[in-house]
Amino acid sequence: MKQQTIAKKVELVGIGLHKGVPVKMTLEPLDENCGIHFYRSDVGVSIPLNPENVVDTTMATVIAKEQYKISTIEHLLSAIHAYGIDNLKITLDNEEVPIMDGSSIGYCMLLEEAGILKQSSPKKILKIKTPIEVKEGDKFVRFEPNDACIFDFSIHFPHPAIGTQSYKFKFSTKNYKEEIARARTFGFLSEVQYLRSIGLALGGSLDNAIVLDDTTILNKEGLRYKEEFVRHKILDAIGDMSLLGIPLLGAYVSYAGSHKLNHLLTKKLFENSNAFEILESEESQKIYEYALQNA
Structure with missing residues (x-):
């Protein structure tokens, strides 16, 4: 398998979920072995994508360089x-990625407009060799060895519209677009006043989130999937795991995981070099390609 970038420059304008301000976003091709880079055009600062640049995980994943932040990166990264x-190269003229409709399907459409360009260097793969876990009370996120790329997530909310939900997702681009990409972020009406008092959810609305009161869903159109809540958690996890910098071959398993726990898991993995190996040989690449084709 070879590395990939996009075939042409594309752009869009939207608003940020938490700051509620307009932002222009441009995606541009980068040469092989460059990775994913964010660029704040309003302040002239570039921020490479890696776990060490994560500075906040309250309600979203936030990266920064010095005092300059880029927030709510997980939905875009999930699609990428x-x-x-x-x-x-992802260029923004403000500090937050546009929220679109609260899912990643808009980013999928943007990437399809841009087209995918194969490059000449081989793609590197991160293979999980031994389990590694981060816990917080009864909540946990864990990597396990697996010959496929799996995201297995469970949640429980004491709300009649959610309750207990579980979903096991076998990763491929096709499966992602069909099973995960349209799952929207969600929040509770009772929390909105507090979030806005601390400068969050200022751009949130029924157009870009599932909103719940004490008993029901307020969105007139209802849900897009039966398990939309846990599927969105998988969407977020895929985005957060992209901070590893290379594709994952293994299983991500979670109960009530969060951006915080996801970040701690990526850091813990890189602190335990015996828990993984980097696959670079042609034969190793075929293993990953076979896993995707048979998802």
Whole structure:
């Protein structure tokens, strides 16, 4: 398998979920072995994508360089990872990625408009060799060895519209677009006043989130999937795991995981070099390619 970027420059304008301000976003091809880079055009600062640049995980994943932040990166990164893109420049003229409709399907459409360009260097794969876990009370996120790329997530909310939900997702671009990409972020009406008091959810609405009161869903159109809540958690996890910098061969398993726990898991993995290996040989690449084709 070869590394990939996009075939042409594309752009869009939207608003940020938490800051509620307009932002222009441009995606541009990058040369092989460059990775994913964010660029704040308003302040002239570039921020490479890696776990060490994560500075906040409250309600979203936030990266920064010095005092300059880029927030709510997980939905975009989820789509970028799903389309197998290794090298990309993401330019923003403000500090938050546009929220679109609260899912990643808009980013999927943007990437399809841009097209995918195969490059000459081989794609590197991160293979999980031994289990590694981060816990917080009864919540956990864990990597396990597996010959496929699996995201297995369970949640429980004491709300009649959610309750207990579980979903096991076998990763491929096709499966992602069909099973995960349209799952929207969600929040509770009772929390909105508090979130806005601390400068979050200022751009949130029924157009870009599932909103719940004490008993029901307020969105008139209802849900897009039966398990939309847990599927969105998988969407987020795929985005957060993209901070590993290379595709994952193994299983991600979680109960009530969060951006915080996802970040701690990526850091813990890189602190335990015996828990993984980097596959670079042609034969190793075929193993990953076979896993995707048979998802």
